Amino acid sequence: MSQIHKPRKRFGQNFLHDYAVVENIVACVQPKPGDHIVEIGPGKGVLTEFLLRPDIQLDIIELDRDLVSLLEKKFSCQENLRVYSADALQFDFSELRKQNEKLRIVGNLPYNISTPLLFHLFENVECINDMYFMLQKQVVDRICALPGSKKYGRLSVMSQYYCSPEMLFEVAPDSFDPSPKVMSAVIRLEPHAEPKVDVSSFACLDRVVKQAFSQRRKTLRNSIGGLISEDVIKLLSIDSGLRAEALSLRDFSKLSNALYEIENG
Ligand code: SAM
Numbered sequence: 001m002s003q004i005h006k007p008r009k010r011f012g013q014n015f016l017h018d019y020a021v022v023e024n025i026v027a028c029v030q031p032k033p034g035d036h037i038v039e040i041g042p043g044k045g046v047l048t049e050f051l052l053r054p055d056i057q058l059d060i061i062e063l064d065r066d067l068v069s070l071l072e073k074k075f076s077c078q079e080n081l082r083v084y085s086a087d088a089l090q091f092d093f094s095e096l097r098k099q100n101e102k103l104r105i106v107g108n109l110p111y112n113i114s115t116p117l118l119f120h121l122f123e124n125v126e127c128i129n130d131m132y133f134m135l136q137k138q139v140v141d142r143i144c145a146l147p148g149s150k151k152y153g154r155l156s157v158m159s160q161y162y163c164s165p166e167m168l169f170e171v172a173p174d175s176f177d178p179s180p181k182v183m184s185a186v187i188r189l190e191p192h193a194e195p196k197v198d199v200s201s202f203a204c205l206d207r208v209v210k211q212a213f214s215q216r217r218k219t220l221r222n223s224i225g226g227l228i229s230e231d232v233i234k235l236l237s238i239d240s241g242l243r244a245e246a247l248s249l250r251d252f253s254k255l256s257n258a259l260y261e262i263e264n265g
Contacts, residue, residue, distance in 0.1 A: 005044065007178055011064050012110025015043050016134075018175035025186055026050045028168050029106055029132050038096060040088045040107035040117070045071050047108060052081060059096055061088050089117055093124045102129035111136050111180065115155060118143075122162045125191045131163075137183040140167050144187070152245050154213045160249055161197070161205065163189040197253035204263075205256035212244035212252075219243055224255065232258050 007013040016022055025047060031037060033055040042048045042060040044067065052058050052075075061084045062068050068085040075081045084091070093103060105128055109117060114135050121131065135143075138151075143159045144167055145151035159165055168186045173179040199205050211224050221230045221240035233240040236254045238247070247255075 005066060005070065008064060010112075012041075012112045013043065013064070014108075014111075014176040014178060014180050016046050016108055016175060017177045018171075019046075021171050021175045022047055022050050024169060025106070025108075025132060025134070028186065028188065029104065031056050031104075035104055036096070036098070036101050037104045037106060038093065040105065041110055042071060043067060043108070045074050047106070048075070048081075051106065052078065054080065056080065058082075059084060061086050061091055063087050089113060089120055091120075093121070094127045097127050103127055104129050105131040106133070108134040111139075114139055118155075118159065122158065125162050128191055130191070131189040132168075132186060133189070134171065134184055134186050136180075137170060137185040140165075140185040140187045143189075147246055147248050149245070153216070154209050157209045157249055157252055158206065159189065161195075161199070161253075163191050165189050197250050198257070199253050200257045200260040204260045205252060208256045208259055209244075209252055212247070212255075216244055220247075228255060228258055228262065232262070 007015060029051065031051055031053055035056040037051055037056055037058050039048055039051060039058065039060045042062050048058070048060055048071070058081045060071065060081065062071060063086070065085060068083060071083050075083065096103060105121065121128065139155070142151045142153060142155045143165045145153070145156045166188045168188055171184040171186065173181065173183065208224060208227065211227055212220065215223050219241050220233055220238070220243070223244060230240045233255070236258060238251050238254065
């Protein structure tokens, strides 16, 4: 079956066939006894095989039913491995936990859904210890970007609100079958133990950030003026003549808390 499975573009299937890369990912994850690891999009189970060891719980979530059958056969003797035939975008990760343990999430992610998947995981961040993902290099660059960079945007602010990101290593297209057109990179995301900034409402933070970056060339007074008046922006000691890309996470938290106050008194 693994020989005849034709990669499906709609499922973002680019299978890793470079074992050095697989070993590198596992060396970064460093599975430890007692770990509960969840792999998203195991495909044919290449990374799964290397992650698996007898003293961990490994749960794998795959959308493609043909691959699910293959994985069920391949790992049928492994009592500490559970195969979930499911869409990771809809998956309730908190259900996998035993008591208050934290999950370690790993995956060579389908690139076509990587951003919504990251946002879905951020919603469950309290039950996550750390995450290791293969993504398009440009997405990794955007997640890690700092204020002042052209790559800094909504994905950077929201990712850094929840986690500390670190780019681990780059991966060339010929490590995959079929080869994607772009460079890839592996990133570690570690959820903050304590929030780095106080935010009254996550929904307000998301709205302000989205609005500010929707027209990133505009100054704040023009981009978010409809949500927060220029006077209020000034009261927060933020220059309303700046563009979104100049603002820190702390600035965005101040703006979102002001929006919350405006709307909820
Ligand atoms: N981990 C394998 C590897 O490295 O060779 C496969 C990686 S491939 C880039 C992405 C995998 O995610 C595919 O197996 C694909 O079927 C699966 N996938 C795509 N969308 C998914 C979703 N919404 N939920 C779970 N798995 C998904």
